[in-house]
Amino acid sequence: MSITNTTAEIPVSHSEDEVAFGFSELFFSRTDERGKIQSGNTVFQRVSGYSWQELLNKPHNVIRHSDMPRGVFWLLWDRIRRGLPTGAYVKNRSQDGRYYWVYAIVTPVEGGYLSVRLKPSSPVFCDVQAVYAEILACEAKEGLSPSQSATRLNERLIDAGCRDYDNFMAMSLLAEFQHRSLILCQGIPxxxxxxxxxxxxxxxxxxxxxxxxxxxxxxxxxxxxxxxxxxxxxxxxxxxxxxxxxxxxxxxxxxxxxxxxxxxxxxxxxxxxxxxxxxxxxxxxxxxxxxxxxxxxxxxxxxxxxxxxxxxxxxxxxxxxxxxxxxxxxxxxxxxxxxxxxxxxxxxxxxxxxxxxxxxxxxxxxxxxxxxxxxxxxxxxxxxxxxxxxxxxxxxxxxxxxxxxxxxxxxxxxxxxxxxxxxxx
Ligand SMILES: Cc1cc2nc3c(=O)[nH]c(=O)nc-3n(C[C@H](O)[C@H](O)[C@H](O)COP(=O)(O)O)c2cc1C
Missing domain, CATH: 1.20.200 (Fumarase C; Chain A, domain 2)
Structure with a gap:
């Protein structure tokens, strides 16, 4: 399934380098109910480039990247506050200004939320980067509010053949899971x-x-x-x-x-x-x-x-x-x-x-x-x-x-x- 249209372009950040991490390196962070980081694993800390002191009890937007449409986070919070597990592609910014992409699976846990992340690589990921660029441009050009931007994102995914965001999540997570298994030479379950x-x-x-x-x-x-x-x-x-x-x-x-x-x-x-x-x-x-x-x-x-x-x-x-x-x-x-x-x-x-x-x-x-x-x-x-x-x-x-x-x-x-x-x- 392709979710791009022909006009969209994937943003290529020439000025930024990507933070390297392996496909085998999964990482997680856990937050409180307001999204303040409570803990995580060493890969999360290492890739972010921040010290634990700089991460713990800080809002998760400490690693927010300006290429991310607001609508994605609006949609994320809207869903997780309603107790719904949510999968999303997220581009993050590390402490030294570099970037890294993840596929995050955010689920409600007692007292907050857990985000487990893997490195995305599937063809869906390419398509989504172009869709995000499109939505980001609409936010700037049309002055979309975060909720309007989330609606636009959903509409864009529906245009591309996904019935709704749940449908997109299932399709994208399975695509990432399978692609990663192939890269790591693991059998697909x-x-x-x-x-x-x-x-x-x-x-x-x-x-x-x-x-x-x-x-x-x-x-x-x-x-x-x-x-x-x-x-x-x-x-x-x-x-x-x-x-x-x-x-x-x-x-x-x-x-x-x-x-x-x-x-x-x-x-x-x-x-x-x-x-x-x-x-x-x-x-x-x-x-x-x-x-x-x-x-x-x-x-x-x-x-x-x-x-x-x-x-x-x-x-x-x-x-x-x-x-x-x-x-x-x-x-x-x-x-x-x-x-x-x-x-x-x-x-x-x-x-x-x-x-x-x-x-x-x-x-x-x-x-x-x-x-x-x-x-x-x-x-x-x-x-x-x-x-x-x-x-x-x-x-x-x-x-x-x-x-x-x-x-x-x-x-x-x-x-x-x-x-x-x-x-x-
Ligand atoms: C468990 C959890 C994990 C999150 N992970 C990230 C993340 O990796 N990067 C990010 O920019 N926002 C993440 N967020 C969303 C942030 O809380 C925030 O909504 C986002 O960075 C947008 O910030 P802003 O509202 O200040 O623009 C996460 C939220 C939760 C609850």
Missing amino acids: AAITSFNDLMTSANKLLSTAEAIADACNAYRFVPLNLIVQAGQMGSAGAAIGTISANYSMLSQEIQVNLATFFEAARRVSMTIHEGAFFLATSMVQEEISVVFENEPVTQNVDHLSEATKLRHQLTRYQAKAAENLRGIQRELKQFGEGTAGMKRLASGLAAIRVMGKVEAGRLGTTVLNDLICDLEAFQEKLNQGLNDIGNLNNGLCFNADQLEKLHASSEVGLRLDPSCDAAKV
């Missing part, structure tokens, strides 16, 4: 690959449901036109009039069901993207936990207490990921039932249309025949869409079952029982 497939199918599922809704809208007046035409034919049109009225009633029922059907497709997609984000988040949290536990103890950070907090957060997110997986299976089951209901209605519609076709043929009126042809075209789209959705749903169920099996064999490092010892790695 099977669960991540499965989620990637699930996200692709979920996106197709939603666009197919949208196409069905569009077709229903485009053809919604055809049965009414048939009724009008039949009325104009007097007693000769009585049979086709009744058939059209039945067709109209059934297609109205389809319209009503469509809203529920579409909402179910949306929930399937949302739950899958959320699950992908939870899973990748818990994997990154697992890694930072191990990294931190193996770090030399420094006097500025209470190592034991911090390690316990990281483990606790890991356990929470593993439980969230496991719970989400059950949610995906629930949503898929409901959606499958909704699809079966739509198929039943569609075959009822087909039977009535066939009767209409026979009657229109008997009457031999071109207008009626044309309208029946329109109904046929609509029905073809509906059936094709529902078949595609049936296949996608089967694929989704299969992938979700595979994930469940991976869980059961603990390959994903998740536990279905949140109370168990998720800390073991």
Whole structure:
């Protein structure tokens, strides 16, 4: 997926150098509720270039880079204050004026927030730099407020094909996770690959449901036109009039069901993207936990207490990921039932249309025949869409079952029982 347009340019800071850090070097910081830094690991401190004394109890904007659009931080705070985990690309400024980019996963913890960061490298990262440059320019040119800038950012991501910020987060975090694994010559965990497939199918599922809704809208007046035409034919049109009225009633029922059907497709997609984000988040949290536990103890950070907090957060997110997986299976089951209901209605519609076709043929009126042809075209789209959705749903169920099996064999490092010892790695 590309989220750039052709006019945007990636800002190249010739005057600044980048702070080097390795792809294997994850880092974290923890803040209080107002965003004042409470602790972190040695990579965080080293890359920032500040001493611990200069970092601790200081607002996190100490490392803010002026290339960052305000809208990104507005969006970040808006989400985390509502308890929502948030992933975002952030460009930071080190103490000596150099810069470094991170992909930050910020999650609420007791008394504040935790940000775990990795070095971004995926093609999405390139696209996002261009989008940020665009938004930054809009902030300056149009005097956008931070919340307006966040809205513009969301709109820009939607234009690029992301359904919303949650969708973008899942897609970007998985892209970064996978790209980093490749760079580090680590295998990509099977669960991540499965989620990637699930996200692709979920996106197709939603666009197919949208196409069905569009077709229903485009053809919604055809049965009414048939009724009008039949009325104009007097007693000769009585049979086709009744058939059209039945067709109209059934297609109205389809319209009503469509809203529920579409909402179910949306929930399937949302739950899958959320699950992908939870899973990748818990994997990154697992890694930072191990990294931190193996770090030399420094006097500025209470190592034991911090390690316990990281483990606790890991356990929470593993439980969230496991719970989400059950949610995906629930949503898929409901959606499958909704699809079966739509198929039943569609075959009822087909039977009535066939009767209409026979009657229109008997009457031999071109207008009626044309309208029946329109109904046929609509029905073809509906059936094709529902078949595609049936296949996608089967694929989704299969992938979700595979994930469940991976869980059961603990390959994903998740536990279905949140109370168990998720800390073991
Ligand atoms: C856990 C956590 C981590 C953060 N990490 C960064 C960061 O790495 N860089 C940054 O500029 N802002 C970070 N922020 C956001 C800052 O609090 C702040 O909103 C941002 O720097 C914008 O500052 P300003 O409002 O003074 O422009 C973080 C916030 C939280 C809660």
